[in-house]
Amino acid sequence: MRYQQSDPDVRLMMRVKEDDAAAFETLVRRYQTRLVRMMQHMGPKGMAEDLAQETFLRVYRARHRYQPGAKFATWLYTIAGNVARNANRSAGRRQEVSEIDAPLPDQPDQPATLLAGTAADASGLMPARMVEKGERAEIVRAAIESLGERQRMALMLSRFENLSYAEIAEAMGMSAKAVKSLLSRARVNLKELLQPYIDAGVLPQEPK
Structure with a gap:
């Protein structure tokens, strides 16, 4: 209840929990640029927008289980951090495979x-x-x-x-x-x- 009273984004997310599409769109508009900027530093190169979209997708999928135990931004960035870590692990595995298969370069970098x-x-x-x-x-x-x-x-x-x-x-x-x-x-x-x-x-x- 404390966060619902003090955080307008928590109130929006409570509406999303009740399948309010307009409330979700408002949250996306508020945080999309900030998430993309964060993912530019946290995730694999060139994937910032995709990772931000994946974060919002996870938020939407979790809407019915949402409980306002923290500020909305804190909850959102917890999810974003998990998304970035998963992407980095996947990229690392792909890099290992590509290094094994890649031919030797003709010239040094x-x-x-x-x-x-x-x-x-x-x-x-x-x-x-x-x-x-x-x-x-x-x-x-x-x-x-x-x-x-x-x-x-x-x-x-x-x-x-x-x-x-x-x-x-x-x-x-x-x-x-x-x-x-x-x-x-x-x-x-x-x-x-x-x-x-x-x-x-x-x-x-x-x-x-």
């Missing part, structure tokens, strides 16, 4: 420093400010993806969704104290990953 040259070449085709902004966004994305899964999840929920330690703890099945420690380590690691770019323009390496 290009070093990360060549990516900087590619960005510099592109600067002649678009305003420098746009290139710089796009490069920064890509650098931050790569750095976040280099974090461990739990650090990434906690950081996304804290920084982009503004959830409290207690709410993140509920979504991740941890104590609030553990979340605080996890976020502290994530911020330190993120700073270390970004420092070479800040100091010398060196691109962080993509996660393996």
Whole structure:
């Protein structure tokens, strides 16, 4: 009852529980962009929109079992985290198979420093400010993806969704104290990953 009174999204989900399609559409509109952004960091590359859709599908399938024991966002991101983890495991298995079957490359992969040259070449085709902004966004994305899964999840929920330690703890099945420690380590690691770019323009390496 407490969450129904304080969280308008919980009230919407209670209507979804009674098969109110309009209420579900409202929740999708409110959270779709945020879920896609989260999945860009949490799931396999190129699957963010599909994973967001899978999350909403699970929400809808679970509607009749829904009980408002937390904020709606906390419940939603718990489901989203499970979806992302399952997708990462599946992608990892597919990667293992493809590595076994793949032929040996004729040439070694290009070093990360060549990516900087590619960005510099592109600067002649678009305003420098746009290139710089796009490069920064890509650098931050790569750095976040280099974090461990739990650090990434906690950081996304804290920084982009503004959830409290207690709410993140509920979504991740941890104590609030553990979340605080996890976020502290994530911020330190993120700073270390970004420092070479800040100091010398060196691109962080993509996660393996």
